[in-house]
Amino acid sequence: LAKTTQPISMDSYEGQEVNITCSHNNIATNDYITWYQQFPSQGPRFIIQGYKTKVTNEVASLFIPADRKSSTLSLPRVSLSDTAVYYCLVGSYSGAGSYQLTFGKGTKLSVIP
């Protein structure tokens, strides 16, 4: 299973762009990169997923370099409601017992007024 490394915490002011980088040096060929957001006392919620290059949706962008050994979640113009823990997951349902998607410790983002 690919292991991920993220910063434990980050602070940002409202209105700024926030970039959270995740390192996944042993990512496998079939693995996808997925980011989840979790608010206190709630289950995680899907934000974005990608395989390579750049993916953008209505809430975030995901940048993946050519070697895929890292990825960066970009949140444009954060607000107080973006204060949460953000998890980077790497994996896929690849067979040979690899039907597990493992969460790391996540990055606690605090948005300051």
Add this chain to the structure above:
Amino acid sequence: NAGVTQTPKFQVLKTGQSMTLQCAQDMNHEYMSWYRQDPGMGLRLIHYSVGAGITDQGEVPNGYNVSRSTTEDFPLRLLSAAPSQTSVYFCASSYFAQGKSYEQYFGPGTRLTVT
């Protein structure tokens, strides 16, 4: 669609008691999983299932059993509760196909305290 539902929301057990945490989804997802989340920590996978009749262990399976008799339901059974099992338990489901990774939908969680 109700999505992923979990019952109960809260539970207090005494050491040695057993109980079953219920999880159901109405999205016809093949893949279902159980995670536990200890205070201030990330989620750890307990058991998962890739379809009815198929289950397998995750990262922390000891002390827990699962079964998957239908696509919709994936109950988690605590065999003999211990204080170390005090945690928040999340159930999740997703579509499944080999070589792919799909968005997981999470339930609201069950907060379990073992005294």
